[in-house]
Amino acid sequence: MTVSLSKPMLARMFAEAAKLVREHCEELSRLDSIGGDGDHGTTMVRAVAVLEGDIEPANGASLSEMLARAGWSVMGVDGGASSALLGTFIAGMGDIELGEELDCERLAASFEAGLRAVSNRTKARPGDKTMMDALAPAVEAVRVAASSRRPIAAALKEAADAAAAGAESTKHQVARHGRAKYLGEKTLGHADAGATSIALIFRGFATAVAEP
Numbered sequence: 001m002t003v004s005l006s007k008p009m010l011a012r013m014f015a016e017a018a019k020l021v022r023e024h025c026e027e028l029s030r031l032d033s034i035g036g037d038g039d040h041g042t043t044m045v046r047a048v049a050v051l052e053g054d055i056e057p058a059n060g061a062s063l064s065e066m067l068a069r070a071g072w073s074v075m076g077v078d079g080g081a082s083s084a085l086l087g088t089f090i091a092g093m094g095d096i097e098l099g100e101e102l103d104c105e106r107l108a109a110s111f112e113a114g115l116r117a118v119s120n121r122t123k124a125r126p127g128d129k130t131m132m133d134a135l136a137p138a139v140e141a142v143r144v145a146a147s148s149r150r151p152i153a154a155a156l157k158e159a160a161d162a163a164a165a166g167a168e169s170t171k172h173q174v175a176r177h178g179r180a181k182y183l184g185e186k187t188l189g190h191a192d193a194g195a196t197s198i199a200l201i202f203r204g205f206a207t208a209v210a211e212p
Contacts, residue, residue, distance in 0.1 A: 017204030018048035031193035043079030067094030092117025108146035130193030
């Protein structure tokens with residue numbers, strides 16, 4: 001049973017997340033083309049490539065420093081709001097002292113710090129058809145699991161399920177942010193690309209730590 005996350009396991013989590021984003025690149029760009037520039041998939045592929053490079057076991061920085069640096073690197077990826085907000089979340093995860101390994105409680109606190117950082121940067125909230133519709137419930141699921149003293153594998157599985165449900169819910173929402181907001185009800189029936197990519201990332205996290 002995985003009771004804590006070390007650098008190698010954290011690197012594996014981000015590697016699995018990157019793998020899924022690459023596999024779904026075309027789908028993410030197709031979703032983005034409905035109300036945006038149609039480049040969300042390629043932007044996210046570049047972003048996760050940066051993450052894989054910065055989050056790796058040989059990095060001599062502490063977990064907090066590593067996440068902060070990786071987040072700032074992702075913010076530098078050209079791609080507009082999606083890479084900026086993902087980078088903000090990752091950097092925000094390092095805003096608190098994490099020590100050498102993360103137990104479920106520290107993981108929840110780290111995710112919450114990341115969500116606060118994103119919330120401070122965007123006015124978007126759950127229900128606005130953005131990445132927040134997947135990110136907020138995923139973070140909340142980890143917090144609930146940690147408070148119930150559930151293992152990390154269970155926490156991340158529940159977070160992945162919550163993020164997927166959140167992304168699915170955006171099909172029934174009207175976009176309120178970005179270029180898509182000008183399309184109004186024409187955005188109904190289509191999942192938000194940002195929420196979908198966040199759901200993929202959390203599914204990757206869960207896959208990496210899943211118990212055999």
